[in-house]
Amino acid sequence: MATGFYPPEIQIYIKRNSRILTKDDDVMSTGTRPNEDNTFQRRDSMEILRSDVAMYSCHVVHHPTGVNIIKVGVRSLFTSLIINQNKYRHSLTYIYTALSKDPKIPGIHEFTAMGILDSRVIDYFDSTTQVKTPKTHWMRERLEPEYWEKGTRSRKSKQQWFKVNLDILKERMNQTDDDIHVLQWRHGCEGVKKGNGLLEYSQGLDMYSYDGDDFLSFDDSSSVWVAPVKAAEQTKRKWDEVQVLKDYTKGYLEKECMDWLRKFLKYGENDRRTSKPPEVYVFANNARSKTNVVLNCMATGFYPPEIDIHIKRNSRILTEDDGVMSTGSRPNEDYTYQRRDSVVILRTDVAMYSCYVVHHSTGFEITKVWGEKFV
Incomplete structure (x- = not known):
């Protein structure tokens, strides 16, 4: 979901691994809709299997303001991180994505690389800017210029490595340049805090995918490469x-990556400790059945993640038995959280629906009412 932007023209792409999903993949979009403050919002969504281990990301481009951002769901990398929201687990992941040729789509680059800490992008590089840049203020403040210069050189080197290996794979698979092919590398580590408060190595990830399918991965426990397809x-x-x-x-997964993970967590510690109240939005969008409508209540920008959200019909609090669904608290890029609760109702329902939100840590409390008619 993107909200608070103006003018209303915006591009949103949901990707599976590096492939842009479309209506043929059952992507649904509310389209751009007005907020109360003369800005706009848009939400794109799709259903996936819980067992799907692919990497899903959302790429948003707002040309008038220069916003170009990718948010990644890291459930596919370290599943427990998103599902359980376990505050004792942390991960650091780097994702490199290379295309065999320029797609000539605004905001989509031939090569991108990003660092992700607990599902938040902390650094970014693409083939257009050719510079590794920080995406959080504490990365910018705490790391010396030499770190970014060295990182830029490394990203440029990897860009060339990917270009060479894309050519090798295309030749190996008898592919032409008519289509765009995608090579992606994901590597990183997850740590778990023990009773003594120390973050210890839990698991690592070093995996390559080609054209959206798993290609090669490293088995850390046995120190061998695993090829799930014949071409690998x-x-x-x-x-x-x-x-x-x-x-x-x-060694990188178990030692060097963990050292950086601990360091980055320490750098961003103050951001995580500062309590912040939520911004709350209520909106409606079409359900699959034309006779129904989906009411959504979204709170975002709050910390810590504990929050109460109740959707009410007249004065009665609705529950899961009434069909209420919740995303649970999920991390934003800036160490705050977001949560969206929703329920499907009949368009002809004339009851008053409201959303009651309480964030106890900041003393924030608000009720917002869906004021529009749904018929």
């Missing part, structure tokens, strides 16, 4: 023979 077996055999590569990969 040649690469697996070659990389398994390089002991230095396997030792480096294992």
Whole structure:
């Protein structure tokens, strides 16, 4: 969901791995709708299987203001992080995505790289800007210019590596340049806080995908590369023979990545400790049945994540038995959280529906009413 923007022209893409999903994939959109303050909002959505392990992201481009942002759902990388919202688990992941040629779509680049801390993008690089940049104020303030200069050189080097290997894979699979092909690399680590308060290594990730399908991954426990498809077996055999590569990969996941994870968590600690009240929005959009409408109540920008949201019909609080669904508290990019509760009602329902939100940590309390007619 994007909200608070003006003018109303905006582009939103939901991606599975690196493929842009469309209406053919059952992506639904509310279209751009007005807010009460003369700004606009838009929400795109789709249903997926809970067991789907692909990486899903949302790419939003608002050309008039220069906003170009990607938000990533990291459930596919370290599942427990999003589902359980366990405050004792943290992860650091880097995602590199390369296209075989320029797609000539505004906001979509031939090569992108980003660092993600607990599902928040903390640094970013693309083939257009050619500069690794911080995406949080504490990354900008705490890391020296030398870090960003070195990071830029590294990203440029990886961009060339991806270009070479895309050509190799296209040739191996007898593919032409008529279509756009995508090579993606994801690697990172997850740590768990123990009783002594120390963050210890839990699991690592080093995985390549090609054209949206898993291609090659590193098994940290046995220090071997795993090829789920025949086309990757040649690469697996070659990389398994390089002991230095396997030792480096294992060492990076278990040691170097964890060191950076601890450091970044410390840098962003103040952001996480500051209590912030939510902004609350109520809106409605079409349900799958033309006779129904979906009422949504969204709170965003709050910290800590504990919040109460109640949708009411007249004065009665609705529950799961009434069909109320909730996303639960999910992280934003700036260490705040968001949550959206919704319920499907008949368009002809003339009762008064309201949303009651309480954020106890900040003393925030508000009731917002859906004032429009749904017929």
